Structures are given as structure tokens and as C-alpha cells.
Amino acid sequence: MTETTHPAAPPRPWYAKLFRASGPVIPVVRLQGVIASDPRPGRLNIAGVAPLLKKAFAFRRAPAVALIVNSPGGSPVQSRLIAEHIRYLAQKHDKKVLVFVEDAAASGGYFIAVAGDEIIADPSSIVGSIGVIYAGFGFVEAIAKLGVTRRLYTAGENKSTLDPFLPEKEEDIERIKQLELDTHETFIDYVKARRGPRLKGPDAELFTGEFWTARRGLGLGLVDGLGDIHSTLADRYGPDVQLKPIAPKRSWFQLPSFGLPARAEADLVGDALARIEDRTVWSRIGL
Numbered sequence: 001m002t003e004t005t006h007p008a009a010p011p012r013p014w015y016a017k018l019f020r021a022s023g024p025v026i027p028v029v030r031l032q033g034v035i036a037s038d039p040r041p042g043r044l045n046i047a048g049v050a051p052l053l054k055k056a057f058a059f060r061r062a063p064a065v066a067l068i069v070n071s072p073g074g075s076p077v078q079s080r081l082i083a084e085h086i087r088y089l090a091q092k093h094d095k096k097v098l099v100f101v102e103d104a105a106a107s108g109g110y111f112i113a114v115a116g117d118e119i120i121a122d123p124s125s126i127v128g129s130i131g132v133i134y135a136g137f138g139f140v141e142a143i144a145k146l147g148v149t150r151r152l153y154t155a156g157e158n159k160s161t162l163d164p165f166l167p168e169k170e171e172d173i174e175r176i177k178q179l180e181l182d183t184h185e186t187f188i189d190y191v192k193a194r195r196g197p198r199l200k201g202p203d204a205e206l207f208t209g210e211f212w213t214a215r216r217g218l219g220l221g222l223v224d225g226l227g228d229i230h231s232t233l234a235d236r237y238g239p240d241v242q243l244k245p246i247a248p249k250r251s252w253f254q255l256p257s258f259g260l261p262a263r264a265e266a267d268l269v270g271d272a273l274a275r276i277e278d279r280t281v282w283s284r285i286g287l
Helices: 015-017 046-057 076-093 109-112 138-145 171-200 214-220 229-237 265-283
Strands: 025-032 064-071 094-104 116-122 126-128 209-213 242-246
Touching: 015 025, 015 076, 025 046, 025 229, 046 076, 064 109, 064 229, 076 094, 076 171, 094 109, 094 242, 109 171, 126 214, 138 171, 209 214, 229 242
Parallel strands: 025 064, 025 242, 064 094, 094 116, 094 126
Antiparallel strands: 126 209
């Protein structure tokens, strides 16, 4: 008996992939790092984030935009600029914004998270820290021991406010405290405007600068649910949902040098100091 052979099936044309059945595509933007206007890698600011958000919200058929927030806070101005830009794009494109918290959405990181329509966090994520902090150093006694004299000339009696080499003045402290109170009020107003009746704790508890795990934050109305991005989106949009990461392109000078001249020592020192500063901000919430 002669065995019958069947010809191999022809390969599918390239354009067939365009018409295959698949789930919805959800663009995902990661907002990670200390919030600062400094453009160094790892910093979070409106200049670096705006192009990514614009690209994510341009997905016309996407039912939502997902944001992964992982930040201990930083600049209140940059935090508000990012949050306001998220809301602007959400309204412009009529998109729902789902925020997923990783290690932390604290202080300015929480300010950004509040721009979402929903906040979903890991049970152990850190959330809250709705407050304002100013920190500095004083070297008055140190320079006195070294025999150093501070020479400072200003036009304007308050130009040397909180100079670290001059003794503290009570009026300077009061001025800084008022700046903090003004900034804190802006933070509180934004949280109340965005979270509204979902907040379940008294002002005296929510707005002291304290932070909590998301498990506790859920009871306070600071987050809307506990979970992770993959399971949450699969539950809502089906198992075939596709996550599309929107990431910045790496420029040539971020690639390995392969013998190119090293960066200037000043840049290396600046990066080292920036990393120390970032580590200090993270450590405030125990991370």
C-alpha cells in the first residue's frame, strides 16, 4: 500500500496577523523614582513624563491607560504638574486611568496616584504621607571651630533666609513654616477634590504626613483595591488583554561607552550626590 503524503500547509501571509483575534491593548506607563526637576536618570518630572503620557493616551481603542507608580515623593511642583497633565489627557481622550502602586506612592508619589480614577496597590505598598517637609543643615559652630568667617552681602533683608552658615532666626523659621502650610493645603485640597467621599478617615488622621500599608489605606479610603496590574487587568478586560509598556527611548549617550571618553568628574560626583539624596527620600518611608 502506498502511503499518501499531504503537502505542507502554506505559511500564513504576513497581513494575517493584523486580523487575528486578540484582546484589548492597555498602554502602561511606569512613573518611578524621586520626583525632581533635575533631568538625571531615575528622576521623575513633567519634562520626562509628558511624552510618554501623550503616547499612551493616543491609543484610540484602549479602554483605559494604566500607570505604575513607585515613588517616595519629592518636588510638590513637579508632582502637581504631572497629576494635572494626567487629568488633562484623560479628559481630552475620554480615557479611564488606573493607577497601580508598587513599593510606594507616598507624599508626591501619592499626589500623582490620586490623578487616577482608581488606585490599586499591593497589600504591603506604602501609601499616604500627605504632608510637606523641609530639611537642611547648620554649620555655624563647625566654621567657628575652624576659624572661618562667613562673608555674605545681600540686597534685601530676607535674601539670606536659612543660610546654613548663619545662626537661625525665628522669623526665617516662621516664613518657611508658612510656605509649608501653603503647600500642604494645596496637597490636601487636591486629595479631597479627587477622592471626595471615598475618604473614610478624619482630616486629623489622614493629613498629618503619616503613611500606611495599602491594606490599612484601603480602610481609610486612600486606595480602591488590593492587587497587581496583571491579574486586575485580566479580570476586567479578559485573559487575552495585552499590556503595552510605553518607555523612553535610550539615547546614544546612555549606552555603554566602549572606549569613549568618560564623563566629567563633576557629573560623576553629581550623580553620586543625587543617589545619596534619593536614598534619603526613600528611607523616610522605611524603604
